[in-house]
Amino acid sequence: MRSTLQYASLAALVAAGTASAGVVSVPFEKRFLDSNPLPSLLRRDGTVALDALNNITGGGYYAEFSVGTPPQKLSFMLDTGSSDTWVNSVDADLCTDSIIQEEVGEFCSKQFDQTKSKSFNSTRQLFNITYLDGRNIRGRYFKDTVTINNAAIKNQQMGLALESVRGTGLMGLGFRSNEAAAIKYPTVIENMVSQKIIAMPAFSLYLNDLQTSQGSILFGGVDTDKFHGGLATLPFQSLPASVSRTSDIVMYAVQLNGLKVSGVDTPSVNATAVLDSGSTISLLPGDVVQAVWKEFGVMNVQGVPNPFVDCAKANLKDTSLSFQFTNKTIQVPIDEMVINNLASVQDQIFSDPTLKQVFKGWSGVCTFGMASTSDFGISSDQFVLLGDTFLRSAYVVYDLQNQQVGIAQATLNSTSSSIIEFQAGSKSIPGPVSTGSDDSSSDDGDSSGKDNAGVALHPAFSAAIAGTLFVTLSMIMTAL
Ligand SMILES: *[C@@H]1O[C@H](CO)[C@@H](O)[C@H](O)[C@H]1NC(C)=O
Numbered sequence: 140m141r142s143t144l145q146y147a148s149l150a151a152l153v154a155a156g157t158a159s160a161g162v163v164s165v166p167f168e169k170r171f172l173d174s175n176p177l178p179s180l181l182r183r184d185g186t187v188a189l190d191a192l193n194n195i196t197g198g199g200y201y202a203e204f205s206v207g208t209p210p211q212k213l214s215f216m217l218d219t220g221s222s223d224t225w226v227n228s229v230d231a232d233l234c235t236d237s238i239i240q241e242e243v244g245e246f247c248s249k250q251f252d253q254t255k256s257k258s259f260n261s262t263r264q265l266f267n268i269t270y271l272d273g274r275n276i277r278g279r280y281f282k283d284t285v286t287i288n289n290a291a292i293k294n295q296q297m298g299l300a301l302e303s304v305r306g307t308g309l310m311g312l313g314f315r316s317n318e319a320a321a322i323k324y325p326t327v328i329e330n331m332v333s334q335k336i337i338a339m340p341a342f343s344l345y346l347n348d349l350q351t352s353q354g355s356i357l358f359g360g361v362d363t364d365k366f367h368g369g370l371a372t373l374p375f376q377s378l379p380a381s382v383s384r385t386s387d388i389v390m391y392a393v394q395l396n397g398l399k400v401s402g403v404d405t406p407s408v409n410a411t412a413v414l415d416s417g418s419t420i421s422l423l424p425g426d427v428v429q430a431v432w433k434e435f436g437v438m439n440v441q442g443v444p445n446p447f448v449d450c451a452k453a454n455l456k457d458t459s460l461s462f463q464f465t466n467k468t469i470q471v472p473i474d475e476m477v478i479n480n481l482a483s484v485q486d487q488i489f490s491d492p493t494l495k496q497v498f499k500g501w502s503g504v505c506t507f508g509m510a511s512t513s514d515f516g517i518s519s520d521q522f523v524l525l526g527d528t529f530l531r532s533a534y535v536v537y538d539l540q541n542q543q544v545g546i547a548q549a550t551l552n553s554t555s556s557s558i559i560e561f562q563a564g565s566k567s568i569p570g571p572v573s574t575g576s577d578d579s580s581s582d583d584g585d586s587s588g589k590d591n592a593g594v595a596l597h598p599a600f601s602a603a604i605a606g607t608l609f610v611t612l613s614m615i616m617t618a619l
């Protein structure tokens with residue numbers, strides 16, 4: 140595990156060396172951090188790039204950056220579904236109490252020691268974020284310097300978790316209006332703009348192939364080497380009334396017009412689809428999911444949230460799921476939907492007589508990357524959650540200023556970079572535009588409930604869905 144990660148980081152350094160002048164690349168980081176306390180003054184209207192590491196067992200994408208002076212490097216889950224950025228304090232109960240660790244099933248990775256930061260400023264405001272599954276993280280808000288590569292963001296408000304149920308902190312990439320705090324504050328992205336680190340509140344997310352552990356997030360720009368076929372622009376949508384009380388735009392959601400499996404239509408889809416990097420799998424309405432599951436022989440064990448699929452399905456040739464948006468179809472190859480997260484218990488599964496019978500003829504037991512919204516308590520058929528199993532195949536540009544996303548088919552394993560910065564006041568997303576029917580690579584033409592205040596949509600699902608990644612043999616046994 141460890142060595143894979145180091146290899147990935149090394150590859151990133153090599154890749155960064157070829158990036159454009161506007162990018163902040165990893166090799167400079169140490170030098171700037173050690174010798175230059177004001178790196179942000181050196182750069183204006185640039186972009187800031189950050190590696191996004193895929194941790195299948197940890198269920199999500201993580202980035203490392205620093206908090207405090209001198210900088211303390213910490214790990215953050217990247218989450219487009221929520222808006223508060225927070226760290227675990229060294230004093231957090233989860234990090235100091237082994238009984239809680241056992242209960243929660245998580246251990247703390249590096250924690251923030253506020254006593255060691257000269258720029259730490261406490262606030263009196265309570266930090267109290269409640270996830271849809273009822274899990275709750277609490278502490279106080281504080282302000283401190285956040286250093287992302289060589290960009291220093293001053294006075295950033297963040298949560299300092301004292302009562303925690305997650306081993307790492309989280310970077311909320313969503314809107315200010317969706318913050319858990321009663322008094323809203325500038326998000327990291329808003330501060331990057333006001334402190335002139337980037338020109339526009341926008342970022343691009345490239346999760347990359349399931350088989351690689353390395354993706355990236357780019358603030359303030361678009362990397363045209365990471366996608367092909369042009370970007371289609373889709374306006375943000377509000378959530379359906381059955382899911383959210385407000386008609387305001389509170390999540391990164393777009394209109395999804397349909398889904399095809401290997402060219403065959405599934406039951407019709409016309410839904411608001413939340414793009415949520417914090418969810419490891421995708422959720423669609425039940426009738427659609429049933430059709431897809433049938434196609435791939437997916438097995439659903441009552442009481443286990445994890446849909447199972449024969450790992451061999453990953454090798455089906457020329458098989459993909461086509462997600463249809465206005466002017467853009469994103470092809471998700473079947474191997475991106477087959478997650479081999481149960482590898483460590485395969486032997487146990489197949490040495491158990493009952494399970495051996497259940498999974499008879501399978502080459503291995505894998506998780507299928509799509510489940511039904513109703514299994515996660517959402518009854519609306521107009522709501523879809525597109526998590527990592529979808530997002531890995533897409534390059535998505537989140538343009539907060541103009542309330543729109545740019546979406547294109549990702550070019551997997553791209554090692555080069557060609558970065559275009561957003562210009563202040565720009566109304567459109569820079570880069571090649573999808574021309575609808577001309578877009579041969581991935582286009583079909585124009586085929587065309589919850590109170591959100593203080594509630595982060597994603598970690599709710601993430602908790603449940605990340606939980607599925609820790610499915611144990613005993614759970615399967617109990618359910619059978
Ligand atoms: C992945 O996440 C798990 C659980 O959070 C953690 O124990 C493990 O060390 C992580 N692996 C890597 C390579 O970071």
Ligand SMILES: *[C@@H]1O[C@H](CO)[C@@H](O)[C@H](O)[C@H]1NC(C)=O
Pocket residue numbers: 257258259260
């Ligand atoms: C704490 O915040 C106050 C008010 O914004 C500011 O004047 C002060 O410099 C900050 N302290 C530190 C250590 O940054």
Ligand SMILES: *[C@@H]1O[C@H](CO)[C@@H](O)[C@H](O)[C@H]1NC(C)=O
Pocket residue numbers: 265267269277593
């Ligand atoms: C935190 O928020 C939850 C849900 O909104 C609420 O029930 C709880 O009382 C709050 N806890 C504190 C300590 O304020």
Ligand SMILES: *[C@@H]1O[C@H](CO)[C@@H](O)[C@H](O)[C@H]1NC(C)=O
Pocket residue numbers: 348350351551552
């Ligand atoms: C990307 O690279 C990984 C690791 O080298 C490899 O397993 C995978 O097949 C590659 N994907 C594509 C689409 O080339």
Ligand SMILES: *[C@@H]1O[C@H](CO)[C@@H](O)[C@H](O)[C@H]1NC(C)=O
Pocket residue numbers: 409410521587
């Ligand atoms: C899709 O749903 C939207 C909003 O509910 C509606 O306005 C639109 O007419 C529907 N489109 C189709 C093709 O059914």
Ligand SMILES: *[C@@H]1O[C@H](CO)[C@@H](O)[C@H](O)[C@H]1NC(C)=O
Pocket residue numbers: 372465466573574575576585
């Ligand atoms: C789809 O693309 C065409 C150009 O091919 C453009 O005129 C149209 O506005 C686009 N539709 C949307 C909703 O972006």
